[in-house]
Amino acid sequence: MYAFDFERPTTIADAVKALAAADAQALGGGQTLIPTLKQRLAQPSKLVSLTHIAEMRGVCRADDGSVAIGGATPHAVVAKEAASLYPALAKLAGQIGDPAVRSRGTIGGSLANNDPSACYPAAVLASGATIVTNSRRIAADDFFRGMFATALNPGEIIVEVRFPVPEKAAYAKFPQPASRFALTGVFVAKFASGVRVAVTGASEGGVFRWKEAEQALSSNFSAEAVRGLSVSPAGMIGDLHGTPEYRAHLVRVMTARAVQAAA
Amino acid sequence: MPKVSMKVNGKAVSGEVEGRTLLAQFLREGLRLTGTHIGCDTSQCGACVVHMNGVPVKSCAVFALDAEGAEIRTIEGMANADGSLSVIQQAFQDHHALQCGFCTPGMVMSAAALLAENPRPTEAEVRKYLEGNICRCTGCHNIVKAVLAASGQDVAAIAAE
Numbered sequence: 001m002y003a004f005d006f007e008r009p010t011t012i013a014d015a016v017k018a019l020a021a022a023d024a025q026a027l028g029g030g031q032t033l034i035p036t037l038k039q040r041l042a043q044p045s046k047l048v049s050l051t052h053i054a055e056m057r058g059v060c061r062a063d064d065g066s067v068a069i070g071g072a073t074p075h076a077v078v079a080k081e082a083a084s085l086y087p088a089l090a091k092l093a094g095q096i097g098d099p100a101v102r103s104r105g106t107i108g109g110s111l112a113n114n115d116p117s118a119c120y121p122a123a124v125l126a127s128g129a130t131i132v133t134n135s136r137r138i139a140a141d142d143f144f145r146g147m148f149a150t151a152l153n154p155g156e157i158i159v160e161v162r163f164p165v166p167e168k169a170a171y172a173k174f175p176q177p178a179s180r181f182a183l184t185g186v187f188v189a190k191f192a193s194g195v196r197v198a199v200t201g202a203s204e205g206g207v208f209r210w211k212e213a214e215q216a217l218s219s220n221f222s223a224e225a226v227r228g229l230s231v232s233p234a235g236m237i238g239d240l241h242g243t244p245e246y247r248a249h250l251v252r253v254m255t256a257r258a259v260q261a262a263a
Numbered sequence: 264m265p266k267v268s269m270k271v272n273g274k275a276v277s278g279e280v281e282g283r284t285l286l287a288q289f290l291r292e293g294l295r296l297t298g299t300h301i302g303c304d305t306s307q308c309g310a311c312v313v314h315m316n317g318v319p320v321k322s323c324a325v326f327a328l329d330a331e332g333a334e335i336r337t338i339e340g341m342a343n344a345d346g347s348l349s350v351i352q353q354a355f356q357d358h359h360a361l362q363c364g365f366c367t368p369g370m371v372m373s374a375a376a377l378l379a380e381n382p383r384p385t386e387a388e389v390r391k392y393l394e395g396n397i398c399r400c401t402g403c404h405n406i407v408k409a410v411l412a413a414s415g416q417d418v419a420a421i422a423a424e
Contacts, residue, residue: 006282098395
């Protein structure tokens with residue numbers, strides 16, 4: 001690693017101030033950033049650790065009925081504390097990485113990084129969650145801007161994520177066994193207003209909504225409804241773990257499994 | 264250089280570190296607690312697992328400065344007060360759960376975290392929990408047996424299934 005300064009603010013205001021420095025970088029749980037720094041793929045002047053900000057940790061039900069999760073809340077805490085509030089989300093959090101990774105990795109860090117194979121983006125997009133930063137609220141539909149790209153401005157911090165709780169929901173993940181990222185993962189959420197389906201791990205554009213399946217499932221919420229649908233392999237990720245055709249196929253299979261699990 | 268203070272195995276410690284100093288480096292080089300091993304240094308193998316405020320973390324993927332004020336437990340803090348092996352450590356010895364021993368500190372720390380959370384895990388739960396710890400010698404089978412034995416279960420019966 002290249003050398004850098006390290007700051008450990010305890011309030012959001014101090015963190016925003018610290019991040020105003022040139023080439024400063026926010027640090028969540030570090031489960032992606034630290035390996036990246038070790039490979040010298042990044043050279044920040046300063047790391048601003050967000051895990052000591054008490055107001056950014058924890059899970060609760062907000063006044064509007066949504067589930068609010070602090071941006072610096074580790075996956076293991078979400079898995080435990082969201083279990084009764086939003087079981088599908090808690091289950092997703094409990095499947096990220098391995099236990100030691102879940103102790104450190106945070107929801108805000110995962111979303112800000114927007115890895116195309118990360119699990120959380122699927123839950124956020126399918127739930128139609130709102131990303132609350134230190135300066136504004138961003139709808140999930142406007143937040144994800146392609147592989148490793150988001151609507152966040154430099155120095156902007158994810159303070160909280162608010163999830164509307166669906167009537168029914170489930171996440172079906174086909175894990176890549178070595179990395180434990182999603183080779184393809186599908187989060188299905190059924191609201192009174194309709195069904196939302198978000199797919200991670202499959203597309204070169206990162207997480208996306210499968211609109212065709214949403215339509216089919218909104219009129220018939222059963223695995224049968226997506227049986228006849230197909231996804232084009234164009235733009236799907238191809239690597240040694242799977243071809244674009246394989247991932248396109250998995251999108252339908254995992255959607256059907258998620259619907260089955262939710263029903 | 265910034266100073267960091269924490270509690271390691273019940274003892275208050277402090278030292279000067281760089282921003283980039285990892286918790287694993289602080290433990291090994293700063294405190295000379297070399298029981299915590301660095302295997303892959305890419306947070307894949309789990310040889311460096313320690314407990315931080317009661318939960319397992321990969322100490323090669325935590326900055327020392329982020330452990331300010333934390334309670335850390337390493338493999339050096341696992342034996343009983345009289346120096347005898349803890350139940351988990353003894354089970355590892357009894358069931359030949361190590362060959363070269365490099366992954367063992369991390370395995371024992373992860374196993375202890377599992378049993379604290381789930382005192383009587385099934386074989387599948389043990390295998391699932393230990394997926395972030397890699398052993399290149401034993402094929403993991405005897406490690407799973409040792410963890411089940413440490414939880415007070417009849418390993419002979421489980422192995423026969």
